[in-house]
Amino acid sequence: GDSVTQMEGPVTLSEEAFLTINCTYTATGYPSLFWYVQYPGEGLQLLLKATKADDKGSNKGFEATYRKETTSFHLEKGSVQVSDSAVYFCALNRDDKIIFGKGTRLHILP
Amino acid sequence: DTGVSQDPRHKITKRGQNVTFRCDPISEHNRLYWYRQTLGQGPEFLTYFQNEAQLEKSRLLSDRFSAERPKGSFSTLEIQRTEQGDSAMYLCASSFAGRAYEQYFGPGTRLTVT
Numbered sequence: 001g002d003s004v005t006q007m008e009g010p011v012t013l014s015e016e017a018f019l020t021i022n023c024t025y026t027a028t029g030y031p032s033l034f035w036y037v038q039y040p041g042e043g044l045q046l047l048l049k050a051t052k053a054d055d056k057g058s059n060k061g062f063e064a065t066y067r068k069e070t071t072s073f074h075l076e077k078g079s080v081q082v083s084d085s086a087v088y089f090c091a092l093n094r095d096d097k098i099i100f101g102k103g104t105r106l107h108i109l110p
Numbered sequence: 111d112t113g114v115s116q117d118p119r120h121k122i123t124k125r126g127q128n129v130t131f132r133c134d135p136i137s138e139h140n141r142l143y144w145y146r147q148t149l150g151q152g153p154e155f156l157t158y159f160q161n162e163a164q165l166e167k168s169r170l171l172s173d174r175f176s177a178e179r180p181k182g183s184f185s186t187l188e189i190q191r192t193e194q195g196d197s198a199m200y201l202c203a204s205s206f207a208g209r210a211y212e213q214y215f216g217p218g219t220r221l222t223v224t
Contacts, residue, residue, distance in 0.1 A: 004152075032211045043114070044153070044201065044215035051211070089152050096141070096210035097166075098203075100152030 002027040004101035006090045012107045013080055021075040021104050023064075023090035031092040033057075033066055033073040036100070038087045047075075047088070082108045112136060114216035116202050122222045123192055130188045131219045135204030142185050143213060144177055145201040146170065153201050159185060160207055192223045 006023040013019060025033065035047040035057070048057030050066035050073065057064050062077045073090060085108045090101040115134045123129050135142045140161050145153035156175070157167045161182040171177075174192075179185040189196055199220050203213040 034211070036215075041217075043217040044203075046212065046214075049211065091152070093211040095166075096158065097143075097155040098145075098153075098211075098213060099155070102150065102152050 002031065002092060002094045002099050004090050004092055004099055006088075006101035006104055009087075009103070009105040010107055011104060012109065014109050015082055016079045017108075019075070019077040019080045019084075019106070021088055021090075021106070023073045023075065023101060025071050025073065025090075025092050027071075027092055027094065030068060031094050033064070034091045034093070034098070035062070035064055035073070035075050036089040036091055038089065038103070040086070044089070080106075080108050082110050084108050114202055114204055114214055116200075116216040116219050118219060119217060120220045120222075122224065125194060125223055126191055128188065128190045129192060129221065130186055131200055131221075133185045133187070133202030133216060135184070135202070136214055137183075138206070139204035139214070140182070140207050141205045141210055141213075142179055143203040143205070144185070144187055145203065147199040147201055147218070148197075156187075189221075192221075194223045197221055197223045 032051045034049045037047045048059040050057040053068040087103045117132045143158040144156040147153040159179040174190045199218040201218045202216045205213045
């Protein structure tokens with residue numbers, strides 16, 4: 001069945017560092033792809049999405065590009081802030097359900 | 111606040127007891143979803159409703175689990191004869207039917223079975 005694999009955490013970076021969180025997927029066809037974020041004590045929030053190949057989703061300085069050749073949707077940010085500390089989930093949409101990866105915990109040090 | 115709300119936020123129960131959780135979706139949304147998230151894992155789909163109709167249930171949803179959405183608004187998830195393996199965060203989400211990829215999540219109910 002469909003699945004999402006993302007890099008294990010925790011990932012610890014200093015403020016203003018460059019961030020990449022890798023995500024690959026296995027799916028039939030071309031599902032929509034997402035990154036969700038879960039801040040401490042809060043619910044899951046949709047961070048960005050891409051609905052077809054070569055689309056780039058972006059929000060709050062984060063970007064991810066839908067690469068069908070490599071079945072990847074890596075999350076990037078050029079300069080992270082302490083407030084970006086959270087758990088990030090890569091996900092895909094299949095038959096109206098969302099299938100999530102295991103999540104990557106990100107710690108940003110001041 | 112017009113987001114998805116869940117009640118209670120935390121529930122501690124003894125093995126064998128029944129528990130019920132409530133979810134209030136965003137009022138305009140006709141789809142409502144339940145997911146379960148265990149420690150260190152991503153959320154896993156349990157079931158979803160369109161209006162009051164339950165359209166799909168995951169194999170994860172054993173016979174001890176039942177969900178309802180009687181008037182197409184709020185939903186309840188009941189777990190009978192709880193087991194320690196039921197300890198998890200139970201998440202509710204809602205969406206428009208035509209935009210099921212854009213689901214809005216509630217804060218979750220954390221269940222601990224002792």
